[in-house]
Amino acid sequence: MVPLERTLTASAVGERALLMTNQAIARAAIEAGVKIVTGYPGTPTSEIIETLALVADSLGIHVEWAVNEKVGLEIASTAAIAGVRGMTVMKHVGLNVASDILMVLGLSGVNGGMVIVVGDDPGGWVSQNEQDSRLFARMADLPMFEPSTPQEALRMTLRAFELSERLKLPILVRTTLKVSHSSGIVTLGPIAKSKTKGEYVKDTSRYYVADVVAQARHEWQHKQMQQARAILKSLNLNPLYLKKSQKLGIVASGAAYNYAAEAVRNLNLQHKVALLKVETSHPLPDDKMKKLLRSTKELLVVEETEPLMEDHLRMLSYELPQGHHAIIHGKRDGALPETNELSYEIVASRFSRLTGVRQRQNKVESDARLAIAEAVPPRGWTLCAGCPHIGTFYALKMLARKTTKGRIANLGDIGCIGLAALPPLENVDSSFCMGSSIAQASGLAYAGVDLPIVASIGDSTFFHSGITPLIDAVVNNAHVCILICDNETTAMTGHQPHPGIGVSATGKSTRKVEIEDVVRAIGVEHVETTNSFDIIETYRAIDRALKHDGPSVVISKGRCAEITRREARKLGAALLSFVVHSEKCKGAACMVCIREFGCPAIIWNGASGKAAIEPSLCVSCGLCADVCVFRAIGPGLSS
Amino acid sequence: MRDRFDLVIAGVGGQGNLLLSRIIGETALRSNIDLQISETFGAAQRGSAVVSHVRLGKSYSPVVPFGMAQALLALEPAEALRQSHFLAPDGLALVNIKPIMSVEVLSGRATYPSLEVIRNLLSKLTSDLHMFDAQGLAVEAGDPRTVNLVMLGALDACSVLPFRTENLRNSISSLVPSNMIEVNLKAFDLGRVALLRLVKLEPSDSALLS
Numbered sequence: 001m002v003p004l005e006r007t008l009t010a011s012a013v014g015e016r017a018l019l020m021t022n023q024a025i026a027r028a029a030i031e032a033g034v035k036i037v038t039g040y041p042g043t044p045t046s047e048i049i050e051t052l053a054l055v056a057d058s059l060g061i062h063v064e065w066a067v068n069e070k071v072g073l074e075i076a077s078t079a080a081i082a083g084v085r086g087m088t089v090m091k092h093v094g095l096n097v098a099s100d101i102l103m104v105l106g107l108s109g110v111n112g113g114m115v116i117v118v119g120d121d122p123g124g125w126v127s128q129n130e131q132d133s134r135l136f137a138r139m140a141d142l143p144m145f146e147p148s149t150p151q152e153a154l155r156m157t158l159r160a161f162e163l164s165e166r167l168k169l170p171i172l173v174r175t176t177l178k179v180s181h182s183s184g185i186v187t188l189g190p191i192a193k194s195k196t197k198g199e200y201v202k203d204t205s206r207y208y209v210a211d212v213v214a215q216a217r218h219e220w221q222h223k224q225m226q227q228a229r230a231i232l233k234s235l236n237l238n239p240l241y242l243k244k245s246q247k248l249g250i251v252a253s254g255a256a257y258n259y260a261a262e263a264v265r266n267l268n269l270q271h272k273v274a275l276l277k278v279e280t281s282h283p284l285p286d287d288k289m290k291k292l293l294r295s296t297k298e299l300l301v302v303e304e305t306e307p308l309m310e311d312h313l314r315m316l317s318y319e320l321p322q323g324h325h326a327i328i329h330g331k332r333d334g335a336l337p338e339t340n341e342l343s344y345e346i347v348a349s350r351f352s353r354l355t356g357v358r359q360r361q362n363k364v365e366s367d368a369r370l371a372i373a374e375a376v377p378p379r380g381w382t383l384c385a386g387c388p389h390i391g392t393f394y395a396l397k398m399l400a401r402k403t404t405k406g407r408i409a410n411l412g413d414i415g416c417i418g419l420a421a422l423p424p425l426e427n428v429d430s431s432f433c434m435g436s437s438i439a440q441a442s443g444l445a446y447a448g449v450d451l452p453i454v455a456s457i458g459d460s461t462f463f464h465s466g467i468t469p470l471i472d473a474v475v476n477n478a479h480v481c482i483l484i485c486d487n488e489t490t491a492m493t494g495h496q497p498h499p500g501i502g503v504s505a506t507g508k509s510t511r512k513v514e515i516e517d518v519v520r521a522i523g524v525e526h527v528e529t530t531n532s533f534d535i536i537e538t539y540r541a542i543d544r545a546l547k548h549d550g551p552s553v554v555i556s557k558g559r560c561a562e563i564t565r566r567e568a569r570k571l572g573a574a575l576l577s578f579v580v581h582s583e584k585c586k587g588a589a590c591m592v593c594i595r596e597f598g599c600p601a602i603i604w605n606g607a608s609g610k611a612a613i614e615p616s617l618c619v620s621c622g623l624c625a626d627v628c629v630f631r632a633i634g635p636g637l638s639s
Numbered sequence: 640m641r642d643r644f645d646l647v648i649a650g651v652g653g654q655g656n657l658l659l660s661r662i663i664g665e666t667a668l669r670s671n672i673d674l675q676i677s678e679t680f681g682a683a684q685r686g687s688a689v690v691s692h693v694r695l696g697k698s699y700s701p702v703v704p705f706g707m708a709q710a711l712l713a714l715e716p717a718e719a720l721r722q723s724h725f726l727a728p729d730g731l732a733l734v735n736i737k738p739i740m741s742v743e744v745l746s747g748r749a750t751y752p753s754l755e756v757i758r759n760l761l762s763k764l765t766s767d768l769h770m771f772d773a774q775g776l777a778v779e780a781g782d783p784r785t786v787n788l789v790m791l792g793a794l795d796a797c798s799v800l801p802f803r804t805e806n807l808r809n810s811i812s813s814l815v816p817s818n819m820i821e822v823n824l825k826a827f828d829l830g831r832v833a834l835l836r837l838v839k840l841e842p843s844d845s846a847l848l849s
C-alpha cells in the first residue's frame with residue numbers, strides 16, 4: 001500500500017489511488033505546480049490544507065493556516081499577481097469573510113493561476129447556515145467549477161489553474177459536504193513545472209482599483225468572461241445525454257447529480273430521461289440548457305441549495321418561442337424542497353412521480369421502523385470528558401446563579417464553546433458567526449440592557465475576527481466581560497494550530513502571539529488569565545471582571561482534553577481516572593455532577609443509585625472533585 | 640460477488656470506523672474493483688455517531704440508498720439501530736454488543752434500550768443477525784481499541800466481501816502503525832473465528848459458509 005505522502009508526490013502518470021475529494025484537490029494543486037496555499041480550518045474543506053501540509057516542505061510549497069479567510073485569499077491571490085500559482089481553501093461562510101477582496105480580484109485580475117476552493121454545507125450540519133456559494137461566483141462574476149466525485153475534483157481543479165492563468169481571473173471550485181467527504185479511485189496525472197519565483201511589476205492601471213481604473217477594469221472583466229464562455233464551450237464540459245425520444249430532462253450538479261444518476265439507473269430511466277450534468281456553475285452552459293429546453297416537454301432541476309440553475313433556465317426559456325420549451329420543475333413550484341440537503345430518496349421519488357416508473361422498493365414493516373426510531377437513544381454533540389470549557393462555563397453558571405439569579409447575557413461564538421449551550425450547562429445563549437460575540441455584547445451594553453453582559457469566544461476565533469470588535473469595545477468603553485476560552489488549539493475542526501500556539505501548519509516551531517499581550521496592547525485595563533481547570537479561581541476572575549466599569553477580559557486557559565488524550569496515547573502512558581467514593585456520594589438526592597456539571601465521564605450507576613466515573617473517558621482534569629461539595633470525588637490510585 | 644456490494648459501517652467517534660472503510664477501500668483498489676466511500680462524521684470531538692458507506696462495484700452516488708445495504712457492520716449496538724434503515728431486508732447484520740452510552744443517557748435524559756430489545760427490533764428487519772462481544776475479543780487480542788478489526792474479521796468470515804482474506808490482511812498490515820500490526824491482525828482473526836463459531840451454532844445460517 002502506498003502512503004498518502006507518496007501518492008501526493010508520485011510522478012507515476014496513470015497510477016490509481018483511493019483518495020477523498022479533499023485529498024484529490026490537494027493532489028490537483030500539486031499537479032498544477034502550486035506555490036502558495038492558504039486556508040482557514042472549517043468543515044468540509046480542512047483536509048485539503050492538512051494533506052498539503054504533509055508534503056509542503058518536500059515540494060517547496062508555502063502552506064499556511066491563515067489568520068482568517070480574507071487574509072488567506074489576499075496572500076494567495078497576491079502571490080498569483082506576482083505570477084506564481086496560488087490556492088486558498090475555505091468553507092462557505094469563510095467566503096463571506098473573504099468576499100471584500102474577492103469582489104476586487106475580478107477587476108485587478110491575476111497573472112499566475114489562482115484557485116479558490118469553497119466547501120458548502122447544504123443542511124448546515126456543521127455551520128450556521130446553508131448558503132450557496134454559487135451565488136458568490138455570480139456576484140463576483142468569476143468562473144466556478146462544481147465536481148461530483150474525487151476524480152472530477154482533481155480534473156476540474158487542475159483545469160481551474162490552467163483556465164485562471166489563461167483568463168487572468170481567479171477561478172472558484174465549489175464542493176459540498178457530501179462530495180468533500182466522499183472517496184473514490186482517482187487516476188494521477190503528471191506534475192507540472194510552474195513558476196517558482198514571483199515578480200512584482202508595478203501597474204497602477206490594474207492594481208490601483210478605484211474610480212476610472214475600476215470602470216475600465218470592469219469592462220475588461222466582462223470581456224474576459226465572454227472569453228471564458230467561449231473557452232468553456234470548446235472544452236466540452238457539462239455533458240448532455242439526450243436522445244430524441246426523451247420527453248423529460250434532468251439538470252443537475254454536484255452531489256445532486258450523483259443522486260440523479262443513481263436514480264436514473266435504479267429506475268431504468270436511461271431511455272426515458274435526458275440528463276445534463278452541469279460542471280460550470282458560472283457561467284452556466286446556455287447552449288446546452290437551451291437545447292434541452294427545446295427538446296423536452298418537462299425539465300426537473302436538481303441542485304443544492306438555491307434554485308440558481310432553475311431560475312437561469314426560466315430566463316433562457318423567455319428567449320425561446322412560446323410553447324416551444326419545456327415546463328420547468330424544481331424548487332420554485334415545490335417539486336423539490338426549497339431548503340436543506342437533497343438525498344437519493346427525495347430525488348428518486350420525484351423521478352418516479354414524474355415518469356410513472358415505480359420504485360423497486362424494499363418493503364420494511366413500518367411498525368418495525370417506528371419502534372426502532374423510538375428506541376434509538378439520542379447521541380448529540382457534547383463537550384468532551386475533561387474539556388476545559390466545562391470548568392469555565394460551570395464557574396460562570398454558578399456565578400450568575402449567585403449574583404443575578406442566573407440572569408446574564410452570554411453571547412457565544414463559533415467553535416466548541418457553542419456546545420456549552422447544550423444541557424446540562426445551558427450557559428451560552430447564542431451563536432452567529434466568527435467573532436460576532438464581542439461586538440454583539442457591546443451592542444447590548446450600548447442598548448442599555450441591564451444585565452451582566454459576557455461575550456464568550458474561543459482562541460482561534462479571537463485571532464480570526466475578535467480583535468477588531470475588542471478595539472471597538474475599548475474605544476467606546478463598553479461595559480462587557482470578554483471571556484476568551486483558550487484551549488490552545490482550533491479544536492472543533494480537528495486541532496489545527498493558530499497564531500497563539502507557536503506551531504505552523506507544517507508543524508514547525510514559529511513565533512507565538514500571546515492573547516494576553518494583544519489584549520493589553522489594545523488597551524483593555526482589566527485583564528486576568530485564569531486556569532479553566534480551577535473553578536473557584538475562574539469564578540472569582542469573572543466576578544471581578546464583571547464589576548470592572550468598562551471592557552474587561554478574562555482569558556480562561558486550559559488545554560483541550562483531546563490533545564491531552566492524544567499525547568498520553570502517543571507516550572503509551574495511562575491516564576489515571578478520578579473515582580467516586582460511593583459511601584460519600586449522596587446519590588439521587590444530589591446529582592449535581594450529572595445534572596448541572598455534565599462531564600461525559602461521570603455516569604449514573606442505576607444499580608447502586610450513585611454516580612460513578614468511566615475510567616476510559618476520564619483524563620484526570622480534577623474539575624469534578626471541586627464540583628462535589630461532599631468531597632465524594634477524588635483521584636484514583638490506579639487506572 | 641454480485642455486481643455490486645453495499646456496506647454500511649455504524650459506530651461512535653473514536654471507534655476506528657473510518658479505518659475500516661479505508662482498509663476495505665484499499666483492498667478493492669488493489670483488486671481492481673470500483674468503489675466509492677461516503678463518510679459522515681460531525682465535528683472532531685469524540686462520542687458522536689459516525690457512519691461510513693462503502694459501495695463496491697459501479698455506483699453513481701457514494702451514499703447507499705435506504706434499504707439497499709447488503710451488510711450492516713455495527714461497532715456499537717444502538718448505532719446498529721440508528722443506521723438500520725440502510726439495511727436491505729434480510730441483509731447481513733453484524734453487531735458488537737458492548738454499548739457506549741451517550742451523554743444524554745449518562746445524565747438520565749434518555750434511556751438506552753436493553754440488548755434484548757435491540758435484538759428483537761433488528762430481527763424484525765433481518766434473520767441474518769449476529770450479535771456478539773467484539774469488545775471482549777479486542778481485549779483478548781491485546782487492545783480494546785481493536786474492536787473495529789474484530790468486526791472486520793467477522794465480516795470477512797461471512798464470505799460476502801469480494802476479496803480473499805489474505806488481501807484484507809495485507810491492507811491491514813499496511814494501514815495500521817507498524818507496532819500495532821500484530822494486535823490488529825490478531826483481533827481480525829479472533830473476529831473471524833468468533834463468527835464462524837457463532838454461525839455453526841445457528842444452523843439456519845450455515846449457508847454463509849458455503
